[in-house]
Amino acid sequence: MALDRMEGLNLKQTVARGELREVEGIPFTEPMCKTWDQVKKFKARPDDLLIATYAKAGTTWTQEIVDMIQQNGDVEKCRRASTYRRHPFLEWFIQESPTDHYSGVELAEAMPSPRTMKTHLPVQLVPPSFWEQNCKVIYMARNAKDNLVSYYHFHRMAKACPEPGTWEEFIEKFMTGKVLWGSWYDHVKGWWKAKDKHRILYLFYEDMKENPKREIQKILKFLEKDMSQELLNKIVHSTSFEIMKENPMANYTTEFRGIMDHSVSPFMRKGAVGDWKNHFTVAQNEKFDEDYKKKMADTSLVFRMEL
Ligand code: A3P
Numbered sequence: 001m002a003l004d005r006m007e008g009l010n011l012k013q014t015v016a017r018g019e020l021r022e023v024e025g026i027p028f029t030e031p032m033c034k035t036w037d038q039v040k041k042f043k044a045r046p047d048d049l050l051i052a053t054y055a056k057a058g059t060t061w062t063q064e065i066v067d068m069i070q071q072n073g074d075v076e077k078c079r080r081a082s083t084y085r086r087h088p089f090l091e092w093f094i095q096e097s098p099t100d101h102y103s104g105v106e107l108a109e110a111m112p113s114p115r116t117m118k119t120h121l122p123v124q125l126v127p128p129s130f131w132e133q134n135c136k137v138i139y140m141a142r143n144a145k146d147n148l149v150s151y152y153h154f155h156r157m158a159k160a161c162p163e164p165g166t167w168e169e170f171i172e173k174f175m176t177g178k179v180l181w182g183s184w185y186d187h188v189k190g191w192w193k194a195k196d197k198h199r200i201l202y203l204f205y206e207d208m209k210e211n212p213k214r215e216i217q218k219i220l221k222f223l224e225k226d227m228s229q230e231l232l233n234k235i236v237h238s239t240s241f242e243i244m245k246e247n248p249m250a251n252y253t254t255e256f257r258g259i260m261d262h263s264v265s266p267f268m269r270k271g272a273v274g275d276w277k278n279h280f281t282v283a284q285n286e287k288f289d290e291d292y293k294k295k296m297a298d299t300s301l302v303f304r305m306e307l
Helices: 030-034 036-040 059-070 104-109 144-157 167-176 184-194 205-210 212-222 229-238 241-245 282-295
Strands: 020-023 026-029 049-053 093-097 100-103 116-119 136-141 200-204
Touching (some): 059 241, 104 116, 144 167, 205 212
Parallel strands (some): 136 200
Antiparallel strands (some): 020 026, 093 100
């Protein structure tokens, strides 16, 4: 990227944090709002695969697993480009440097089929063509507390997000849905409901952590693929947290030098279930649980907060 070559420029100062604006009731960044019409009109193709998640629920992990499956376990092929370029990030638009921008829609339109794309959109905002074309979707959900912790640290390191404020303030923003991509509660519930109407494989981060082989087999079945045990073991290994953390094509260190500061908090941070226990005070936890019960009273969806 051009930014990398500008000697003497303090990259940490090149991108200013912006505020959020709403599109159809969901907080988006300013550049996303401006380009929303293109996203809405996006033309999906029948063989498109969409990986959908609430931000920080394990998107990159799912992407790597899916790519490994599609490339028949060929690690080198999976290192052909960063996650960010391999799978267009549908609604994302960002001016990365004065001369460079990233548009998920443009990247997707230029990509030959079959395409795999990523989105954090709540289900009601997914471009209608995906449903018209009966596309498959893999949705990965993560328990609210770990998702919140991960999102907090991501806000600290990624300047594409607004200032998170203090931990206490961020909990409040998360609970009220006043964060980029909106309410976690509505997101997971909305997609849960949608799976009864569309071709959606609904997965959980905690299940994947507990038994990746079992969960990858679910993905294989969903994608109508067969694989030897040997290849399956290879995928489990290459997509483990430890390996992905060191993989420059999966750990977000090859892009966004002016946007993400891994010294504040690495993108591949902990990759664990239950890290929320190191963050919530007893009082914060009680308040969160009480509010959670109310917000999740109208769903059959159940999360595991620990393994
Ligand atoms: P933590 O911040 O809790 O470590 P996303 O890709 O949706 O942005 O999610 C990022 C979160 O998924 C981060 O969580 C990251 O560490 C975790 N993650 C990424 N790859 C993983 C893997 N292979 N195994 C477990 N967790 C992973």
